[in-house]
Every structure is written in structure tokens, then in C-alpha cells.
Amino acid sequence: MGQGIDSIAGATYWLVRGRELFLFLHLFGLACFAWIVARRLAPLVHARHDVRFDRPPARLARVLQYWLAQWRHPRYRFAGALHILIFAGFLLLASRVFSLLAMGVSDRFATAGSGGLLSVIRSYACTVVLLCMGVAIIRRLVFRPARYGRPTADPIFLLALIGILMAADGVFEGSQVAFHLKETGRAELLPPGSLSWALQAAFAGAGLSALRTLHLGAYLTHEIAFFFLLCYRPFGIQFHVETSLFSIYFAKLDRGTVKPVEWGVADEQLDRLPSLGVKKIEDFTWKHLLDFYSCADCGRCAEQCPANTVGRPLAPRTFSIKARDYLFHHYPVLGSSSNGTPLVGGLYSEEEIWSCTTCGACEAECPLLVEYIDKIVDLRRGLIDDGKAPQSLHKPLKSLETRGNPFGKMEKKRAEWAQGAVPVVNGGGVNTLYFVDSITSYDDRIQAIGRAVGRVMSRLDASFGILGAKERDSGHDVRRFGEETLFLALRDHNTGAIRSSGARRIVTADPHAFNALRHDYKDLPPVEHVSQVIARAVRSGELRLNPVDGGVYTYHDPCYLGRHNGVYDDPREVLDAIPGLHRVDMKRCRDRSFCCGGGGLALFYEARENERMGVLRVRMAAEAGASVIVTACPFCMVNLEDAIKVAGMEGKIAAIDLAELVDRQMVPPSTRVAAPAALSRVAGPV
Amino acid sequence: MDILVCVKRVPDTAENEIQLAGSGADIDREDLVYSVNEPDNYAVEEALQIASRTAGKVTVVTVGGDEDEEVLRREMAMGASAAALLSDGAFQGSDGRGTAAILKAFVQSQHFDLILTGVQADDGCAQVGGMLAAMLDYPFASLVTSIEVQEGRKLKIGREIEGGSKEINAIDLPCVLSIQTGINEPRYVGMRGIRQVASVPIPVYAAEDLGIAAATAGEGAAKVRRVDYFVPPAGKGAEILEGSREEIVDKLMGLLKAKGGLN
Numbered sequence: 001m002g003q004g005i006d007s008i009a010g011a012t013y014w015l016v017r018g019r020e021l022f023l024f025l026h027l028f029g030l031a032c033f034a035w036i037v038a039r040r041l042a043p044l045v046h047a048r049h050d051v052r053f054d055r056p057p058a059r060l061a062r063v064l065q066y067w068l069a070q071w072r073h074p075r076y077r078f079a080g081a082l083h084i085l086i087f088a089g090f091l092l093l094a095s096r097v098f099s100l101l102a103m104g105v106s107d108r109f110a111t112a113g114s115g116g117l118l119s120v121i122r123s124y125a126c127t128v129v130l131l132c133m134g135v136a137i138i139r140r141l142v143f144r145p146a147r148y149g150r151p152t153a154d155p156i157f158l159l160a161l162i163g164i165l166m167a168a169d170g171v172f173e174g175s176q177v178a179f180h181l182k183e184t185g186r187a188e189l190l191p192p193g194s195l196s197w198a199l200q201a202a203f204a205g206a207g208l209s210a211l212r213t214l215h216l217g218a219y220l221t222h223e224i225a226f227f228f229l230l231c232y233r234p235f236g237i238q239f240h241v242e243t244s245l246f247s248i249y250f251a252k253l254d255r256g257t258v259k260p261v262e263w264g265v266a267d268e269q270l271d272r273l274p275s276l277g278v279k280k281i282e283d284f285t286w287k288h289l290l291d292f293y294s295c296a297d298c299g300r301c302a303e304q305c306p307a308n309t310v311g312r313p314l315a316p317r318t319f320s321i322k323a324r325d326y327l328f329h330h331y332p333v334l335g336s337s338s339n340g341t342p343l344v345g346g347l348y349s350e351e352e353i354w355s356c357t358t359c360g361a362c363e364a365e366c367p368l369l370v371e372y373i374d375k376i377v378d379l380r381r382g383l384i385d386d387g388k389a390p391q392s393l394h395k396p397l398k399s400l401e402t403r404g405n406p407f408g409k410m411e412k413k414r415a416e417w418a419q420g421a422v423p424v425v426n427g428g429g430v431n432t433l434y435f436v437d438s439i440t441s442y443d444d445r446i447q448a449i450g451r452a453v454g455r456v457m458s459r460l461d462a463s464f465g466i467l468g469a470k471e472r473d474s475g476h477d478v479r480r481f482g483e484e485t486l487f488l489a490l491r492d493h494n495t496g497a498i499r500s501s502g503a504r505r506i507v508t509a510d511p512h513a514f515n516a517l518r519h520d521y522k523d524l525p526p527v528e529h530v531s532q533v534i535a536r537a538v539r540s541g542e543l544r545l546n547p548v549d550g551g552v553y554t555y556h557d558p559c560y561l562g563r564h565n566g567v568y569d570d571p572r573e574v575l576d577a578i579p580g581l582h583r584v585d586m587k588r589c590r591d592r593s594f595c596c597g598g599g600g601l602a603l604f605y606e607a608r609e610n611e612r613m614g615v616l617r618v619r620m621a622a623e624a625g626a627s628v629i630v631t632a633c634p635f636c637m638v639n640l641e642d643a644i645k646v647a648g649m650e651g652k653i654a655a656i657d658l659a660e661l662v663d664r665q666m667v668p669p670s671t672r673v674a675a676p677a678a679l680s681r682v683a684g685p686v
Numbered sequence: 687m688d689i690l691v692c693v694k695r696v697p698d699t700a701e702n703e704i705q706l707a708g709s710g711a712d713i714d715r716e717d718l719v720y721s722v723n724e725p726d727n728y729a730v731e732e733a734l735q736i737a738s739r740t741a742g743k744v745t746v747v748t749v750g751g752d753e754d755e756e757v758l759r760r761e762m763a764m765g766a767s768a769a770a771l772l773s774d775g776a777f778q779g780s781d782g783r784g785t786a787a788i789l790k791a792f793v794q795s796q797h798f799d800l801i802l803t804g805v806q807a808d809d810g811c812a813q814v815g816g817m818l819a820a821m822l823d824y825p826f827a828s829l830v831t832s833i834e835v836q837e838g839r840k841l842k843i844g845r846e847i848e849g850g851s852k853e854i855n856a857i858d859l860p861c862v863l864s865i866q867t868g869i870n871e872p873r874y875v876g877m878r879g880i881r882q883v884a885s886v887p888i889p890v891y892a893a894e895d896l897g898i899a900a901a902t903a904g905e906g907a908a909k910v911r912r913v914d915y916f917v918p919p920a921g922k923g924a925e926i927l928e929g930s931r932e933e934i935v936d937k938l939m940g941l942l943k944a945k946g947g948l949n
Contacts, residue, residue, distance in 0.1 A: 271881050387764070387873030394874055399701050401877060402719045408701035410717060444931060485878035 005179045005212050007107045008219050018216075022104030022223060029227030036234045036333050037242075043282065043289055043331045049263050050285035052250040059249050062369070067248045072367040076300060079145070082132050083367075086162075089129035090241070096122050096169070100222060123173070123194040130166035130195055133159045147299030155297075158238050161229045166195070168222035174199030175206075175215040182208055235328070237297040244368050247294040250287050251369035255360075256519040256564040258479055259285075259374045261381060267488050277381025277482060280343060281326060284375065291370045292327060295320035301362035301372070306595040307355045311610035314355035316362040316372050322347055344383060353379045354390055355607055357598030358480045359559040364591045373480070380482025393481065396604045401486055404472030404493070405438035406601065415468035417447035422454040424468035425501040431463035433503035433525075437513040438473040439599075439634045445641065446634040452663035453509045453530055459669060460537050464507070470497040476516035476560075477600020491521055498524055507533055509659050511560035511633045512599045518565065529561055531632045531658050535570035538577040544667040547579035554584050554626035555658075556617065556640065557593035558633035571632050571658050578665055586624045594620060596643070599635030614643030622653055632658040687742035687835065687859075689733040690798040691766070692789055692815070693726040694748060695757040696808040706915055713915065722757045725804030727764070727872040729865040732833060733802050734765045734873075740835055743767050745798070749777055749788050758888055763879035764872070774892040779905025782810070786817035788903050791896035793822060799839070801862045805829060812864065819862035827857055828864040 009019040065071045070087055073080030095118075102109035137159050140151060148155075173196035180187035181204075190197035203211060233239050240247075252259075260267075261276055263285070270276065278284055301316035302308045308315040326347050331337045344350055356376045363372055383389065389397060396406035404411055415424055417440065425433060434457060440450040457464050475490035498506065508514050509530040517527040537543035553575060561567045568590045575583050588594045597613040598605075618640060621629045629640055640655040697704065697713070698721040707714045733744045745768040746761040748754050758769035772788050780788065793801065801819075805828070806812030812828070819826030831852065832844035839859040844852050846866055857863075893903070901907055920926060927934045942948040 271878055276878065384874060384876055385878070387875065387879075389874035389876075391871055394872075395700050397874070397876075398698075398721065402698070402721070403701055408698070408719075410703065412717065483876055485876055485881070489877060 005176055005215050008104050008216070009107050011216050013216065013220065019105050022101075025223055025227065026101060026105065029230060032227070032231045033234075036231055039331060039333045040234050040239075040293065040327075042337060043327050044286040046282045047284055047286040047289050048282070050250075050287045051263050052287050055253060058253055059251075062251055062253075063245065063249050066251075066367070066369055067245055070367070072365070075365065079139075079298070082136060082139075085128055086132045086136075089125040089132070092121055092125040093129070093169075096126075097226065100169070100172075100219075101226075104219065104223065120191045123191045123196050126166050126169050127193070127195040130163055130170070133163035133166065137163075145299075147303045148297075149299065154236050158229075158232075158236065161225055161232070165222060165225045165229065168218045168225060170195035170199050172215060172218035172222060175203055175211045175218060178203040178206065179208060179211040179215065182211065234293075235333075237295070240294045240296045240368060243290060243294040247287075247290055247368050247370065250290070252371050252374070254519070255566075256515050256560070258377050258520065261378075261484050270485065270488075275382075276385040276484065277383070278343065278375070278378040279382040279386070280339065281323065281330065283343075283382065284323075284378065288371065288375055288378075289323075289327065291368075291375075292320050292324040294368045295324060295370055296368065297321055298367070300365045300367070301370070304361040304365045304592065306357065306359060306361065306597075306613045306616075307607075307609075309594075310613050310616065312351075312355035312607050313349060314352045316370075319348070319352070319372065319375075320370060344379060344388075348379070350383060350388060350390070351608060353383060354605055357559070357595050357602050357613075358477075359595035359598065360563040361559075361592065361595065364563050377480055377482060380480075381484055382482075384482040384484075389481075389483075390605055392604050392606050393601055396601060397478070397483055397486065400473055400475075400478060400490065404490065405442060406473065406604065407438065407442050409442045411469045414441045414471060415466060417441055417450050418454060418466065419451070421451070422458075423465040425465040425503065429463070430465045430501065430503050431505070432457065432461045432465075433498060433501055433506045434464055434466050435474070435498075435506050435508040435510075435513050435517060435527075436466055436471060437508065437510045437634075439603075439638070440510060441471070443634070443638070446637060449509060449634055449637065449657045449659055452657065452660040453507075455663050456530070456534065456543075456659055456666065457507065459666065460533060460542065465501075465503075467494075467497050467501060472497075474510075474513040474516040474520075476512040476520065477598075477602065479516070479520060481601045487520070491516075495521055495524065509632070509634070509657070511558045511565070512635065515560040515564055529565075529567060529570075529632065531561070531571040531574060532567060534658070534662055535573045538574055543662070545574075545578045545662065545665040546667055548581050548665065551628050552582050552584055552624075552626045553628045553630055554586055554621050554624050555589070556586070556596065556621070556629050556631040556636060557590055558631060558636050559593065559595050560599070561632055562593055563591050571630070574658060574662060575630060578661075584624045584626055586620045586626070588620060596631075596636050597639040599633065603635065603638065612639075612643055612646060614639040615647045618643045618647050618649060618653060622649065627653055629653065629655045630658055630661055631655060687736060687740040687799045688797060689737055689742055689744050689800045689802060690793065690796075691726065691729045691733045691744060691746050691761070692748070692801065692803045692818075693730065693746050693757055693761055694723045694804075694807045694810065695720050695750060695754045696723045696810075699808055706917070711912055711915055720753070720756075722760055723804055723807045723810075725806060725865065725867050726761075727804075728867050728869050729802040729804045730761050730764055730766060731870045731872040732865055733800075735870065736800070736833060736835060742799075745770065745796075747772060747789065747792060749773075749780070749785050755888055759880055759883050759886075760875055762883040762886060763875045769886075769888045771888055771890045772896070773890050774894075774898075776893045776898070776900055776904045779908055780903045781908035781910040782813040783817055783909065784903035784907050786814045786821055787907075788896065788898060789814065789818050790821040791898050792891060793818070795891075795896060799859050800841075801860070803862070803864045805864050805866050815862050815864040822860075822862070825857050825861040826863070827855060827861070829866045830863045831866045831869050833863070833869075 011018040013021050070084045073083050099109050137156055140155060144151060177187045177190055177200045190200055233241055261270055297317060299317050305316050344353055353376060358373045399408035400406050436450055440446045472490050472493050475487040479487035503525055505525050506517060506527045507530055514529045517524055555572055555575060575581055594617050595613055596617045631637060637655055637657055644650055644653055697718045701719045705714045737744045744766040746758055746766045747770045748758055749772045751773055755771055758771060762769055772792055777788055803815040816826050827843055827845060829846045830843050831846050834842040836842055841857050843855050843857055847853050927937045
């Protein structure tokens with residue numbers, strides 16, 4: 001002994017010089033980490049191609065917003081704040097880790113980082129992270145938030161390891177300063193209140209030799225904890241520390257879309273592919289596999305997922321974690337890779353895959369931008385390709401193929417809902433095409449929404465019409481249920497019909513059709529949802545609305561209008577333009593809106609569930625004090641009206657479509673604005 | 687095991703509004719959508735499952751015209767490896783016995799261990815399977831709800847009998863079985879599957895190819911003739927509820943409660 005304290009590289013650990021010991025430990029730790037990461041990357045190399053290197057500026061912006069600024073974390077206030085503190089601490093401590101590692105092998109770094117503003121910040125960061133670990137452990141052990149599921153040892157162990165790392169740093173610094181103080185009577189001042197400051201004070205009574213042992217021991221502890229953690233993280237939820245940056249950089253940029261069956265394969269070539277969709281784990285794209293690694297198992301997705309909430313056998317978080325464990329198992333760190341059980345029927349049940357309504361709540365919540373809908377759709381494509389569509393979907397799918405609608409109704413009756421009041425487009429000349437879609441064309445109740453849209457549109461645009469018998473189902477949910485070939489046939493038919501109509505713009509009242517025309521179709525005139533058209537007319541004063549007397553209104557955001565297309569404010573603006581209308585928002589609204597059960601083919605799927613999503617939604621409306629639920633989607637209407645009956649709340653709460661409400665409240669046209677004669681005839685009360 | 691499944695193209699009752707034609711002896715066939723007779727899909731699915739267990743081969747056959755080829759393609763998309771279309775002007779207007787005679791000639795021209803039919807056609811009489819078996823002198827079982835292949839060219843089959851009971855029979859191959867719906871869950875056939883078999887040639891057999899004499903099949907040979915189609919008049923005890931949907935539902939609820947169907 002008798003040496004100074006400042007050289008780690010020059011110190012002796014059980015006869016071994018620090019330099020040699022730490023050089024060996026560094027290299028060994030790094031080699032292990034490199035090997036583990038290489039093994040983790042192995043399945044990504046075998047996975048399907050993905051297009052994720054385009055638009056770097058947009059991707060960098062994502063990184064700044066969702067990674068660096070932790071944008072989605074405050075959605076869960078307490079856990080989010082905790083995470084932001086830990087994340088910020090990690091960023092601030094990154095340079096400290098490098099200098100610490102470096103001083104093990106060279107004395108040139110021995111004094112680096114001591115003194116100065118950086119060192120003050122660093123000390124506090126270390127202290128804050130340590131405190132956060134304590135809080136996080138207490139939270140998981142004592143308060144046990146439901147979304148984490150049953151408490152497991154792994155997260156606690158990982159949190160504790162980080163805690164040890166921070167504590168070791170504090171002891172390392174505290175003992176060093178205490179040593180200097182004792183030896184020379186003066187030393188740099190440690191930031192008051194920080195961990196190292198407290199420890200230095202605590203060590204004041206210790207002798208030089210003890211302090212030196214403490215100091216060297218803390219360094220060794222830090223070294224071992226650091227490399228152990230580095231190599232252990234790729235085995236569990238903390239792998240996101242490494243992968244999140246990449247997951248977020250490569251995240252999907254275009255919402256509302258569905259990935260092509262295979263990137264780089266044209267639609268016409270699909271028939272030549274030997275197999276469609278995901279059937280084995282390597283059929284996922286490399287980004288989708290990366291997502292599985294990045295999932296931090298925080299459970300926010302599952303808590304927001306309507307399927308999970310009503311007890312269907314699907315939780316997004318479990319979906320990811322199961323796939324991750326499958327990857328770990330089949331691409332082990334030691335030993336050879338193997339092909340395992342089939343994905344569906346083995347890892348996932350068929351029911352699990354069909355339980356999703358593609359509402360997007362999970363994707364709107366995930367702080368790491370993990371994607372779910374594309375994966376579910378890809379798995380469904382695989383099931384459809386193997387002939388494994390749920391039995392209840394066979395008939396609707398067959399009818400979509402032969403009749404262009406899932407109900408098996410005759411094509412020639414497609415325009416009957418309009419009762420002759422909305423002109424069927426014949427050749428060119430119309431300004432606006434109203435794309436009606438199947439449910440509005442054929443469902444008794446929903447036809448009334450169609451007629452309301454007809455009357456409202458005829459007030460706003462004298463030149464509009466429908467495709468009538470030439471229209472087919474938009475195929476929106478055909479695609480999302482995995483029947484890509486049928487979707488393409490429907491899309492091609494409609495595209496031809498729409499283009500030859502000569503319409504300059506398209507309006508629809510069905511958010512599913514809206515999303516399909518906007519994102520799944522190509523080269524069409526601009527598409528708008530009727531709520532956007534109405535909002536504009538209300539804003540400009542073209543449309544004035546009569547007051548309502550009484551009632552509390554709430555707006556239910558349809559998934560494919562809100563989350564998938566960002567139309568949240570237009571419908572609310574229309575409601576707020578009705579004099580005397582008292583509007584409240586439900587607790588779950590806007591991008592946290594709760595799916596009412598799903599549209600399109602989801603209406604035909606018989607899920608195993610404890611209760612209906614719609615019933616829960618209606619109760620949420622009642623909780624908000626609403627007596628009227630306004631929505632802007634025909635499928636929401638079907639689900640909500642059914643749910644009102646199932647919940648036994650008839651007479652207490654009612655559902656109405658935005659277009660119906662506007663139709664009811666429209667101030668009759670002044671003499672200057674005359675509606676076409678045919679329409680004014682049917683424009684009686686609905 | 688080589689399996690033949692006899693299928694039929696029928697107007698799809700789920701996708702049509704069936705109306706009587708003016709003549710009264712047929713339905714209005716304009717605007718109709720046709721598909722595979724639903725029970726036949728169960729027979730094909732069962733055949734495919736047996737074939738995959740026994741390393742066998744499934745062939746589908748139908749009697750009809752050019753337009754009937756589409757149902758053969760759909761069953762091939764399901765997984766049948768071969769198809770045959772028995773088509774001849776002389777076959778037109780055949781009754782069930784005529785159809786059975788045509789199928790018998792085809793079966794005798796090839797080799798099959800097992801012949802399956804659907805339990806009945808949506809527009810048929812559930813008679814062709816039985817007649818075919820008799821003409822071939824094969825054993826026959828109807829309403830089959832389970833099939834187990836056993837050693838020594840035998841099958842163990844389950845049949846549905848009155849009152850929800852089930853009987854198990856042993857039957858020798860070759861035989862003819864009519865398959866009850868619900869025996870399995872027929873797989874889904876997507877558009878892609880149909881397109882992939884779109885250009886597979888399907889052999890067509892005429893009367894001459896099968897050696898069928900004119901007196902055996904066709905309108906001339908038919909001993910059963912359809913004389914009338916009608917919607918049965920509302921009888922005693924039958925009541926058609928009228929009114930709006932809500933009114934109908936209310937009336938129905940009232941009736942169900944009154945008759946003790948609901949509490």
C-alpha cells in the first residue's frame with residue numbers, strides 16, 4: 001500500500017496489476033456482448049426484406065421526438081416521469097462510463113471528469129438514477145400496477161443491477177474524495193446532496209487503507225456489474241436499452257396503411273409466390289423481429305387493447321414477448337439454430353390472431369413504436385393462404401367475391417337505399433362522388449345514415465352522385481383480415497369505376513372506406529370524410545345549425561377516422577357549432593378512443609369474450625354523463641346500438657351519426673340556396 | 687387411397703333472392719350466383735383429410751355443362767389433385783337415376799377405393815349416392831359423421847341417427863358414403879387458390895367416352911319429371927308477422943313469451 005488512490009490501472013488486485021486485469025475484463029466483456037448481439041441478429045438476417053432506409057429526415061425527427069424527447073412516456077404520468085429521469089440519467093452517465101472503463105487501463109483518464117459542471121451534473125444524475133431504481137423496485141413489489149401482470153424476479157434483478165452500478169460509482173468517487181481529504185487536508189467539493197457527497201461524509205472516519213480498498217473494490221464492482229448487465233440485457237426486457245434507438249429510427253412512417261404482402265413484389269406477381277403471409281418466424285420482416293426484441297413488456301399496449309380488455313385471447317404485449325422468447329429459444333446464444341413449432345397453432349392460437357380489430361390503440365400507446373397491425377395482418381394472410389379462415393367468415397368472403405358485398409345481396413339493389421334521391425353517376429360530369437360502401441348500401445338501419453349524408457351533401461354540392469351497382473365493397477377489412485387477393489380484385493374494380501365516373505373528389509361517411517380509398521388505393525381524386533366537409537361548411541357559415549334542447553352529447557372517435565387518420569377535431573367542431581349542445585369527452589377519447597368492436601368483417605367474427613367492447617364503450621359514455629353518443633362510422637353505429645340494447649340502457653342513452661345529427665339540425669336552405677327537387681321531396685324527418 | 691368426390695353446382699341460397707320463373711316449373715335463373723353445393727364441400731374436405739392421412743389422391747367429378755367447370759376448379763383450389771367434367775348434350779334433363787348411371791360409367795372407367803358425395807344437393811333429392819352404390823354393387827352408407835380408415839380395406843364410420851344418437855359401422859372398400867355437414871370444417875378457398883388452378887386442364891368426358899347409351903341418361907330416360915314449383919301457402923298455425931322490423935321483433939317476443947319459449 002502506501003500508494004496514491006488515483007491510479008486504477010496501476011493498482012494491484014490480488015497480485016494482478018489493474019491494467020492487465022481490466023484490459024482482460026474489458027475485452028472479455030466486450031467479446032461476450034459482441035457474440036450475444038451477433039446471435040441476436042442471426043434471425044434478422046434470415047427474415048424477410050423490409051423498406052426502412054427511406055426518408056432519413058423523417059426518421060431522424062422520430063428519433064428526436066420519441067427516443068430523445070421520450071414523447072409518449074408522459075401518457076402514463078408517474079411511470080413516464082420515472083422513465084424520463086432514468087433515460088436522461090443514462091444519457092448523462094454514458095460518457096462517465098467510458099471514462100471509468102478507460103481509467104482501468106490507462107492513468108491518462110484517471111482524473112478525467114472530476115471537477116467542473118459536467119461532474120456536478122454527473123453526480124446528481126447518478127443519485128437520481130439510484131433513487132429511481134429504488135422507487136421502481138418499490139413500485140413493482142408493493143404497488144404492483146396491474147399492467148405488469150404477475151411480478152417476476154427478472155425486472156427487479158435488472159433494476160437492482162443498475163442500482164448497484166450507481167452505488168458503485170458513488171462509493172468510487174466518495175472514497176476517493178475522502179482519501180484526498182484525509183491525506184492532504186483538502187479536496188474538490190462534491191455536489192451537496194449527491195450520493196458521492198453523502199458517502200464521502202460517511203467515509204470520513206475511515207483510514208486511508210480502508211478508503212483505498214473501498215475505492216478499488218468499488219471500481220471492480222462497477223466493472224463486473226457493468227459487463228454483466230451489458231451481456232445480460234439481451235436476454236430480457238432491458239434489451240430495449242440497446243435496440244430502441246434502431247426500432248424508433250426504423251419505425252413505420254405511414255399510419256393507416258398495411259404493408260404489402262412482400263416488399264418489392266408487385267400485386268400482379270402475388271399469384272406466383274409459393275406462399276403468402278407469415279407462417280414461420282422468419283417470414284416476419286427484420287424490423288418486425290427487431291420489434292420483438294425492443295418490447296419492454298411494460299403492458300401499456302395490453303392495457304389499452306380493447307380485445308384484451310374484454311377478455312379475448314389476445315394481448316399485444318404477450319404477442320411480442322412470446323415471439324421474443326421463441327426467437328431466444330430457436331436462435332440460442334450457445335448451440336445451433338433450429339426450426340420450431342409452427343407460429344399459429346403453436347406459439348399463437350388462431351383465435352388470438354383473429355381477435356384483433358386493428359383499432360391501433362396499442363400502436364398509439366407504445367413508447368417504442370412497436371408495430372402490431374402489420375404483423376397480425378401478415379399472420380392472417382398466412383392463415384388465409386392455408387385455408388384457415390374462421391368458419392363464420394367463409395360466407396361473407398365468398399359473397400364479397402361474387403356479389404361485391406359481404407351480405408350476399410344483389411348488386412343491382414346496391415342503390416336502393418337512396419330511394420332514387422341520389423343520382424347514380426353515369427359517365428362524366430359530377431363534381432363529387434359519394435362512396436357509400438356495403439353496410440350503408442344494404443343495412444336497414446345504416447341506410448338512414450346514407451340518406452342523411454345525401455341530404456347534407458346535396459345542400460353543399462349540387463353536383464354529386466353515387467356509383468350505384470358499379471360500386472363494390474371497398475375491401476378495407478378484407479385486406480386487414482388477410483384476404484389480399486380478394487382485396488386487390490375489389491380495389492381494381494372500384495378504381496376503374498371511380499376513375500371512369502370523372503369525379504373530381506370523393507366523399508364518404510364510412511371511415512373504413514375513407515381509410516381504404518386514402519391509403520390502400522392509388523391515383524384517386526382526393527378523398528374526404530363527410531365530417532371534414534361538414535366542418536368546413538360550418539366554419540365558412542355555409543351550413544348553419546339549429547339549437548338542440550337538452551341532452552349531454554359525447555363524441556366517440558372511430559378508430560379509422562381518429563387514430564388512423566388523425567381526424568379528431570372536425571367532428572367536435574361541428575358538434576360545438578350546434579347552439580345549446582353540451583359536449584363532454586369520455587375519459588378514453590381521441591387517440592385513446594376505445595374500439596366499439598370493429599368494422600367490416602369483424603362484424604361477422606364470433607369472438608370468445610367476456611363482454612362486448614361496445615357495451616364497455618356505452619358504459620364509458622354513461623360514466624361521462626352523456627345521454628347521446630355521436631359517432632361518425634356506420635360500424636360504430638351498429639356496435640353501439642346493439643350494445644345499448646345489450647346493456648339494457650335503451651331510453652337512457654342513444655347513438656346518432658354525425659351526419660344524421662347535422663341533417664336533423666340543418667337550418668333549412670334560404671331561398672337563394674335551393675336543393676335539387678328530387679332530394680327535397682324525401683328530405684322529411686328520418 | 688384414391689377417393690372420388692361427386693359435386694354439384696347449385697344456386698347459392700345465401701346470395702340469391704330465389705323467385706319462381708313465369709313457367710312455374712323452375713326458378714328465375716337470371717342474376718343468380720352459383721356455387722358448390724355446400725354439403726359437397728364437407729365431402730371434399732373429408733376426402734382431403736383422409737388422403738393426407740393415407741397418402742392418397744382426391745378426384746372431383748361433376749355432371750353438367752361448361753359453366754360447371756368453376757365448381758371443379760374451386761374444389762381443386764381446396765386441394766383436389768384431379769377433376770373430371772362429364773358433359774354431353776345427351777345428359778341434359780337427366781333425373782337422379784340418369785346422373786347415377788353417368789357417374790357409374792365414369793367410376794368403372796377409372797379406379798377409386800372410396801366415393802363420397804355430399805349429404806344432398808340444395809336443389810336435389812339425396813338420391814344419387816345411393817343409386818350409384820347400387821348400380822356399382824358397392825356398399826353404401828348415408829349421413830356419415832366420422833370416418834376412420836382401418837386395416838384390411840375397411841372403414842369404421844359413424845352415422846347420425848334419429849334422436850341425436852350415433853351408430854358406428856364397419857364397411858368394406860370400395861364403398862359409397864354420403865357425408866353429413868358438420869363432419870369437419872371445410873377449409874377456406876381464396877381467390878388466389880382458384881387463380882392458381884385456373885389453367886390446369888380438366889378432362890371432359892362425353893357419352894361416347896364413357897360408353898353410355900342414349901337410353902340410360904338424359905331427358906328421354908328420365909322417369910322422374912318436375913311438374914311444378916311453388917311457394918307453399920300459409921297453412922294453419924303458420925303466421926307471417928308483418929310490420930316494421932321493431933314491430934315484428936316485438937310481436938315475435940310476445941309470441942315466444944306467450945307460448946313459453948321465453949321466460
